Amino acid sequence: MQHKGITADAPNRHRRGKFTRARIALGTALATAAAGGVIVAAHASGTTSAPASATGDSRNVQQPSTPKTVCRTLVSGLTMTGRKAGSTQEAAPPDTGRIQQALNACAQSGSGQVAVKLTASGTRTAFLTGPITVPKGVVLLLDSPVTLYGSRNPADYQISGKPACGTVASSSGGCKPLITVSGANAGVEGIRAAGGGQGRIDGRGDMALYGKSTTWWALATQAKNQKANQNNPRMIQAVKSDNFTLYDIDLVNAPNFHVSYQNGTGFTAWGVRIKTPATARNTDGIDPSGATDVTIANSYIMDGDDGIAIKGGSAPSKNITVRNSHFYGTHGISIGSETAAGVSNVLVTGNTVTGTDANGNASGSSVGLRIKSSGVNGGPVTKVTYTGTCITKVKQPLVFDTHYASGSGSTPSFTGIVVNGVKATASVSGAKSVISGYDSGHPVGLTLLNVSLDTNTTTAEYAKVGLSNSTLKPSGTGVTTSSVSGSGTVPTCTFPAFPAL
Structure with a gap:
């Protein structure tokens, strides 16, 4: 598969075939991963198999x-x-x-x-x-x-x-x-x-x-x-x-x-x-x-809460693609917190997240990529793939949190989560990521490939994490890691300004 880069449209021109682009250069192997081709060398000593990558929307969506x-x-x-x-x-x-x-x-x-x-x-x-x-x-x-x-x-x-x-x-x-x-x-x-x-x-x-x-x-x-x-x-x-x-x-x-x-x-x-x-x-x-x-x-989203919040409360959500879009001052690209009915097959690819809005206001909860749920409204979140994500000026680059709220009654479970190609820059002072499984019987199932964060402080518990070319190496109670042989590279990032309206 030949790769020409994952790109995001510029504000004033995105007609088919003639895009003005803010480029996120990723490389051939990462594009393979985005299409579901994470490569795992099963024969390598100590490696584990990566889960299948998400494919997102089953439709062939055109402009x-x-x-x-x-x-x-x-x-x-x-x-x-x-x-x-x-x-x-x-x-x-x-x-x-x-x-x-x-x-x-x-x-x-x-x-x-x-x-x-x-x-x-x-x-x-x-x-x-x-x-x-x-x-x-x-x-x-x-x-x-x-x-x-x-x-x-x-x-x-x-x-x-x-x-x-x-x-x-x-x-x-x-x-x-x-x-x-x-x-x-x-x-x-x-x-x-x-x-x-x-x-x-x-x-x-x-x-x-x-x-x-x-x-x-x-x-x-x-x-x-x-x-x-x-x-x-x-x-x-x-x-x-x-x-x-x-x-x-x-x-x-x-x-x-x-x-x-x-x-x-x-x-x-x-x-x-x-x-x-x-x-x-x-x-x-x-x-x-x-x-x-x-x-x-191909969208630009600036607001005072989640930029995207995919929910599965009373009915499941599935086959969802978020691509080539830019987020400013939001609470990130999120799944949850309502996941009781399930969320599955979500592909998030080629996006940028900036922790401040166009006026310079910092988000009150600046997150890059987030899955959030709890015992109050939890359920299965599975087969979620993030590729080619560029993050800047946030407090929490990556959050996978099954304890977002207090309470009980249902069980959140995050499995088959793949992050392939993410770079975080200019993180705010004290920034840290969160990887928090519900308990020893429901660990977060996460694979980190080609991850480069400028701060790797992490709160982690109850997680099984596959690693390949990742600066983030979580540890904590109930956290185990294994080596994964995968394709791809860390993205090279540019962050477009919010368009003048």
């Missing part, structure tokens, strides 16, 4: 394209000053009804797909909406100058019988998402201009709620300080929406999670740019949960 048919076009009639409209418009967002009416009118009964397009009119480039639902077969398509703003009025999001949206309470669940996706073959997409601009959704999590002095993000901080729950809306939530696509869209300033994809098969996120500061609590980037056949590619 998406926007729908050929536009069912409805809506023209902006609004200009926002400082990302705000007038008081009357903020109290009752003027575009909710007409956007929802167009979406409903375009719903497909079969397998077809059409777009509802939001477009500008001169200097009028804004739409202001409360919660909307994207139905089966419809793509909400934003033209490149358009910004869709989320309402700042908590009453617009209120779920009947639940805690008041826009408050801190003893429980959560009081707010509808800004965008709910319901049904197969739907999408939220943008049109990318030649200069790199693309459609944008702004949740305005940093701005005072209508009629109040606090912000969505301040509520999240207040909830943490009071050990309570904030009631904030997610930006996009897709449930049982097979073949859902996010493409060439900017998602900024979400009040809570940016994207939650639950209990579906076939999810592609491509050319997504998420920009929310590291200081905004609980603003996860993209969270697949109970998901099968997922690809997250």
